[in-house]
Structures are given as structure tokens and as C-alpha cells.
Amino acid sequence: MPQTLDAAAVRAWCSLALEALGREREEIDAINVYPVADGDTGTNLYLTVESAAQAVEAVFAAHETGSSTPAPADVIRAMAHGALIGARGNSGTILAQLLRGMAEQIGDGDHLAGALRRAAGLAREAVAHPVEGTILSVAGAAADAAESAPGSLADTARASYAGARTALDATPGQLAVLDRAGVVDAGGRGLLVVLGALVEAVSGEAPVAPPLAHVRREPAALAAEPCADGGPAFEVIYLLEADDAAVARLRTRLDGFGDSLVVVGGDGLWNVHVHVDDAGAAVEAGVEAGRPYRIRITHFDSGAAVxxxxxxxxxxxxxxxxxxxxxxxxxxxxxxxxxxxxxxxxxxxxxxxxxxxxxxxxxxxxxxxxxxxxxxxxxxxxxxxxxxxxxxxxxxxxxxxxxxxxxxxxxxxxxxxxxxxxxxATRYAELAVAERQSWTSAGVCQAGDVLGLIDGDVAVIGTDVARTAETVLNRMLAAGGELVTLVLGEDVPDEVAERLESYVRDGHLAVDTMVYRGGHQSTPLLIGVE
CATH class of the missing domain: 3.40.50.510 (Phosphotransferase system, mannose-type IIA component)
Structure with a gap:
């Protein structure tokens, strides 16, 4: 049983959280009445953690070829970064900031209680107008309980879970819309699931707790539950590359447009979430602040992207x-x-x-x-x-x-x-450049060699793109074909395409060739043979 939050424990936590949110997603969606009864909080949290899990696995994959293991700080920072770039909805954005706060403290060698305290504080700072009875209250209670727990990691995690659960059960008494619907806060419920996964990751045992005191109504009744009267029509979310000063101005500007404003991140990359009536103005504000991308606009009346x-x-x-x-x-x-x-x-x-x-x-x-x-x-x-x-x-x-x-x-x-x-009916191949010496199905390659992969396996090792592509084409067309498709990366000169077209035309008279420019892609050349 780990006594510190090591890399393996962080990886297990992320994986278990994703699995648990997958099981609980529909139930969390069903109790989602605040700030908008759009029934997607569980799904948004799941997608946010899914992005975090992919980032964590990428860190471990980078160490697979050697004997080293990633540092715990690198893994939890990857988890936080993945959540940031994949954050969905109000609760998912706040969860990303909670993970960022934990990553900051654990990266500096702090204990779990200190990390939870920093997480709760950073998340509250990210919300323009914090409301009690939400995920913020649950996060704060988890930090309070962790700080009063015994010194072991497992005991601290259990205490944080217990504190969060007590706070979650109290949310209907703090927020009238929850009380009217007879439910706890959906975002807080999702955070409890994430903390339960942390308990299981560090102790080996999933927490067992009695049912929550508040019984949810049927989803149809919740959908009709009123939220903020006359609320904004759109949810706008985007990633933003900008400096701190520009983001500070953006916060002020967006705060005047609508509500549920949450801006999380740092170090030049931010995730912006806001509910507004003028979606275009919210995006334009982002353009003035920096470079917004991955822009998502959802209309609350339909629950679907505009x-x-x-x-x-x-x-x-x-x-x-x-x-x-x-x-x-x-x-x-x-x-x-x-x-x-x-x-x-x-x-x-x-x-x-x-x-x-x-x-x-x-x-x-x-x-x-x-x-x-x-x-x-x-x-x-x-x-x-x-x-x-x-x-x-x-x-x-x-x-x-x-x-x-x-x-x-x-x-x-x-x-x-x-x-x-x-x-x-389309056989496919691609060319790639070897990054290091390694064994392949075609022999040993050196760094800088051009690899020709046919149907996913290395079939040719060459020294330049054109000659390697000709060898690949020769092997693929040996089985016949009517059309060759070539997709060139942005750094491949037109002369290569002309040479390959000529190669196909001279050696296979009945075969046509189509050439496309793929732009900035991960491989210099894609080949298809139909």
C-alpha cells in the first residue's frame, strides 16, 4: 500500500475515477439542476477525466522503451493538463482547476492535505461569483477534513472523502433550487466519485457509504425544475492562449456579459467557460485577449451545439x-x-x-x-x-x-x-522518420531513417522519402490496383509528388494517381491503393 502519492497511485486514481464516472454518469446527469438543468454534468465530468487519463497514459508510454518510470509530479501535472484541455461544462472546468491546484502542491513535495487545500482555494478563485452548495463547498469540506486527519496517506484520503460526503448531503440546505428538486449538487456528487477513486487508489479498498439522505426525483421532473430565471441562452467554452494581464481583462469583460464565469489554467494556457446571451461577443472577447481555439457553443434550449x-x-x-x-x-x-x-x-x-x-x-x-x-x-x-x-x-x-x-x-x-x-478495399501505407535506433519487422533502423509502413507494419527502411515511397508503391501494386492516392505533408516538395506520379504511370499504365496536400500532419506521406 503506497504511503506517498507516487506515479503508480496517480495513474490508478485517474483510471479508477474514469471507470467510476462511467458507472455514475447517468445518475449524475439526472440530478443536474444547477446552474442549468441541462442534464450533462456527469457526462462533462467523464469527458474531462477521460482527457486527463489520456494525458497520464501518454506520460507512461514515453517511458515504456526504457527502464525508468515517470516522476509523480510529472504524472499529476499531465493529469491536470489533460483535464484542462479537455474540460467540459461548468463542473468539468472547476475539476480541472482542482487538479491543477493539487499538481502545484504535490509537484513541490507537499502532502495530500496541503494539495487538497490548494486545490479548493484555486478553484474558488477561478469562479467569478462562488456559490455555496456546489462543488466548491464540497471541495472545501474535503480539504478541511483532510487537514484534521492522521498522517497516513490512506487515512487522509478517507477523511477527505468523508468530509466531502457530509458536505454534499448538506448542499440542498445551501441552495434553494436543489432543495426544491430534492437532490444534492451534481458537480459535488461527481467530485465525491473522484475522491472515492482516490481512496481506492491509495488504500486498495473502495469507500463504502450509506445512500445519500436526499432522494432524487424522476429525470422528467428535474428537467422542469426552474433554475436562474431568465438565464443566458448559450454556454461558451474555449481554450485560450494568452498572458495573465489579458486574461484579467477578459474576466472583467465576460463578467458583464452573463454568468457562470469560470476561467482556469495558467502559464499561458486557459480554459474559459461562461453562460451568455451573445455567444459571438464572448468569442470576440477571447480573440482580443489572445488566441481562442476548440470553441464550443451550446444552446440551452436544445442542449445541442448551435x-x-x-x-x-x-x-x-x-x-x-x-x-x-x-x-x-x-x-x-x-x-x-x-x-x-x-x-x-x-x-x-x-x-x-x-x-x-x-x-x-x-x-x-x-x-x-x-x-x-x-x-x-x-x-x-x-x-x-x-x-x-x-x-x-x-x-x-x-x-x-x-x-x-x-x-x-x-x-x-x-x-x-x-x-x-x-x-x-483500400490498402494503406505511410512514411515515417525514425526517431531512434530500434528493431523493426524489416530489420534495424537508425535515427533519421525513412520507414515505409504497409498496413501498420514496417516493410521498408530507406534513406529518403521518394525512394522509400517508390519501394512501398512497388510492393503494394504487385497485388494489383486501379487508383493510387498520395497525401503529402507540408514539408514534402512538389517534385516528390511528380516523381511518384511518373513512377506509377511508367510502371502501371492502367493505374490512376490522385495527389492531395495534407498540410501539417504527423507523417510526410500517406499512400492508398484501391
């Missing part, structure tokens, strides 16, 4: 570069950009499905690593009444092939079958 009139069918596709994003958008698809080293979380895919605003959606993840993420997003969208078909495309060229045969006027099942067949 978008065009609903259509019958849409395609949502994940692409590795801006060039392909433009190409797929021109074809009518809703795109999600997978930046190098930063794969999209399921929450981003769910948001894209909502943004497509269609009754039927075909989802193309274009990556084997996104299979589980895409499946989770599809399942979430189905619970919201959208018919979703997930085609397990493993590369962008397979997605292009599927999109090329998409016909929205066909029956849904027929369209999905045709797109699946087109993707499956």
Missing part, C-alpha cells in the same frame, strides 16, 4: 492535417482535426456528431488507435437519439475512399455497406 437546420445524414471524419480537413469539408463532411501527438478524445467526436446535426451519422475515425474512442463517442451519440454507424477505418486514405462513394440519398444501411466496402 448549427444549421437538422439534416437526414452526415459523415464525421477524423483527419490528420488541415489540407485533408478542407478536402473532406468540401465533400460535405464534418471534420475533426487530429493534431500530431494529440489524438481527439471521445468528447470531441461527440461534439462533432452534434455539430453535424443529423439524424443519421457515419463516423470515420481513420486510425486504429481511435477505435475505442470512436466507439465510446458513437455510443454516447446514440443515447442522444442519433443513429450512428462506425466504420473502423484505420487510415485517412481509407476514409477518403469511403467518403468518395457516400450517397446520402441511399438507404442508411446500403450507404454504410458501400462505404465500408470501399474502405476495406
Amino acid at each position: 448549427t444549421r437546420e437538422q439534416v437526414q445524414r452526415a459523415v464525421v471524419v477524423v483527419v490528420p492535417g488541415e489540407g485533408l480537413a478542407g478536402l473532406c469539408a468540401e465533400a460535405g463532411a464534418t471534420t475533426v482535426l487530429a493534431r500530431p501527438g494529440e489524438p481527439p478524445a471521445s468528447g470531441e467526436l461527440v461534439e462533432a456528431i452534434r455539430r453535424a446535426h443529423a439524424r443519421e451519422v457515419v463516423l470515420l475515425p481513420n486510425s486504429a488507435e481511435l477505435r475505442h474512442t470512436a466507439a465510446a463517442a458513437a455510443e454516447q451519440a446514440r443515447t442522444e437519439g442519433v443513429r450512428v454507424a462506425l466504420i473502423p477505418t484505420r487510415a485517412a486514405v481509407q476514409g477518403i475512399a469511403a467518403l468518395a462513394v457516400h450517397e446520402p440519398d441511399r438507404r442508411f444501411d446500403e450507404d454504410v455497406v458501400a462505404m465500408t466496402a470501399a474502405a476495406g
Whole structure:
């Protein structure tokens, strides 16, 4: 049993919290009446922790090739950063700030009680107008209880959980809207789940507690429960790159636009959350402060992202570069950009499905690593009444092939079958540059070598992009083909494309070639053969 919050304990905590929120998500959604009865607090907390978990796993993955293990401070900082960039909703944004506060103290060698105290204080500072009876009250009570607990880590964690649970049960007496609905605060309930996962991570035993004193009503009754009369119409969330002075001015400006203002983060990166009537003004304020991105706007009347009139069918596709994003958008698809080293979380895919605003959606993840993420997003969208078909495309060229045969006027099942067949008939390859010496299925490569991967396995080791691509094409076309698709990264010169087109034309007269610019992507060249 760990006596300090080591790297393994932080990893276990994050994993257990994600698992527990997955079990409790629907119940937490059902009791969500404050600040807006939009029934998504549990889902938002789950998506926030999912992003945190991905960041934690990335830290451990970086150490897999050696014998070292990550430092606890690095792991919890990754957890906090992942939560920051993936924060959803009011409670998710506050949870991200709580984790940031813990990371600051643990990174400086402080004990758990001190970390919880810093977390509670930092979260309260991030909220423009703190309200008692919310997640802030529960966080403060958890810190109070932890500071009065015995010295062991497990006892401190148990005490914080017990203090949070007592505070959660008291929230209806602090906030009238909760009392009228007969429920505890949903955000506080989610924080209790996260603290319970911490207890299990450091003690090996999940906390057992009697049911909460307040019995929730049926979800339909909660949906009709009034909240803030005449409240703002939109929720606006975005990440913002800006300095401290600009963010201070932004806080003041947004505070005059609406309510539920929460700005969390630091060191140049912030997550901004606010409820407003003028969503455009809130975004423009962010542009004046710095560089806003990952902008999400939700209309509270519909609970869905603001978008065009609903259509019958849409395609949502994940692409590795801006060039392909433009190409797929021109074809009518809703795109999600997978930046190098930063794969999209399921929450981003769910948001894209909502943004497509269609009754039927075909989802193309274009990556084997996104299979589980895409499946989770599809399942979430189905619970919201959208018919979703997930085609397990493993590369962008397979997605292009599927999109090329998409016909929205066909029956849904027929369209999905045709797109699946087109993707499956497309063999794919990519070129990558080796970062270090390592063993591959094609032999030993050195740092700087160009690797040709066919269907995910290293098949060719070369010294330059053009020659390696020719060898890859020769092997792929040996099995036949009618169309070669080349997607070039932004640093690959046009001469390479011309050389490869000529190579295909001279050696395979009946094979056509299509060339696209992928923009800034993680690999210099993608190849598809149909």
C-alpha cells in the first residue's frame, strides 16, 4: 500500500475515477439542476477525466522503451493538463482547476492535505461569483477534513472523502433550487466519485457509504425544475492562449456579459467557460485577449451545439492535417482535426456528431488507435437519439475512399455497406522518420531513417522519402490496383509528388494517381491503393 502519492497511485486514481464516472454518469446527469438543468454534468465530468487519463497514459508510454518510470509530479501535472484541455461544462472546468491546484502542491513535495487545500482555494478563485452548495463547498469540506486527519496517506484520503460526503448531503440546505428538486449538487456528487477513486487508489479498498439522505426525483421532473430565471441562452467554452494581464481583462469583460464565469489554467494556457446571451461577443472577447481555439457553443434550449437546420445524414471524419480537413469539408463532411501527438478524445467526436446535426451519422475515425474512442463517442451519440454507424477505418486514405462513394440519398444501411466496402478495399501505407535506433519487422533502423509502413507494419527502411515511397508503391501494386492516392505533408516538395506520379504511370499504365496536400500532419506521406 503506497504511503506517498507516487506515479503508480496517480495513474490508478485517474483510471479508477474514469471507470467510476462511467458507472455514475447517468445518475449524475439526472440530478443536474444547477446552474442549468441541462442534464450533462456527469457526462462533462467523464469527458474531462477521460482527457486527463489520456494525458497520464501518454506520460507512461514515453517511458515504456526504457527502464525508468515517470516522476509523480510529472504524472499529476499531465493529469491536470489533460483535464484542462479537455474540460467540459461548468463542473468539468472547476475539476480541472482542482487538479491543477493539487499538481502545484504535490509537484513541490507537499502532502495530500496541503494539495487538497490548494486545490479548493484555486478553484474558488477561478469562479467569478462562488456559490455555496456546489462543488466548491464540497471541495472545501474535503480539504478541511483532510487537514484534521492522521498522517497516513490512506487515512487522509478517507477523511477527505468523508468530509466531502457530509458536505454534499448538506448542499440542498445551501441552495434553494436543489432543495426544491430534492437532490444534492451534481458537480459535488461527481467530485465525491473522484475522491472515492482516490481512496481506492491509495488504500486498495473502495469507500463504502450509506445512500445519500436526499432522494432524487424522476429525470422528467428535474428537467422542469426552474433554475436562474431568465438565464443566458448559450454556454461558451474555449481554450485560450494568452498572458495573465489579458486574461484579467477578459474576466472583467465576460463578467458583464452573463454568468457562470469560470476561467482556469495558467502559464499561458486557459480554459474559459461562461453562460451568455451573445455567444459571438464572448468569442470576440477571447480573440482580443489572445488566441481562442476548440470553441464550443451550446444552446440551452436544445442542449445541442448551435448549427444549421437538422439534416437526414452526415459523415464525421477524423483527419490528420488541415489540407485533408478542407478536402473532406468540401465533400460535405464534418471534420475533426487530429493534431500530431494529440489524438481527439471521445468528447470531441461527440461534439462533432452534434455539430453535424443529423439524424443519421457515419463516423470515420481513420486510425486504429481511435477505435475505442470512436466507439465510446458513437455510443454516447446514440443515447442522444442519433443513429450512428462506425466504420473502423484505420487510415485517412481509407476514409477518403469511403467518403468518395457516400450517397446520402441511399438507404442508411446500403450507404454504410458501400462505404465500408470501399474502405476495406483500400490498402494503406505511410512514411515515417525514425526517431531512434530500434528493431523493426524489416530489420534495424537508425535515427533519421525513412520507414515505409504497409498496413501498420514496417516493410521498408530507406534513406529518403521518394525512394522509400517508390519501394512501398512497388510492393503494394504487385497485388494489383486501379487508383493510387498520395497525401503529402507540408514539408514534402512538389517534385516528390511528380516523381511518384511518373513512377506509377511508367510502371502501371492502367493505374490512376490522385495527389492531395495534407498540410501539417504527423507523417510526410500517406499512400492508398484501391
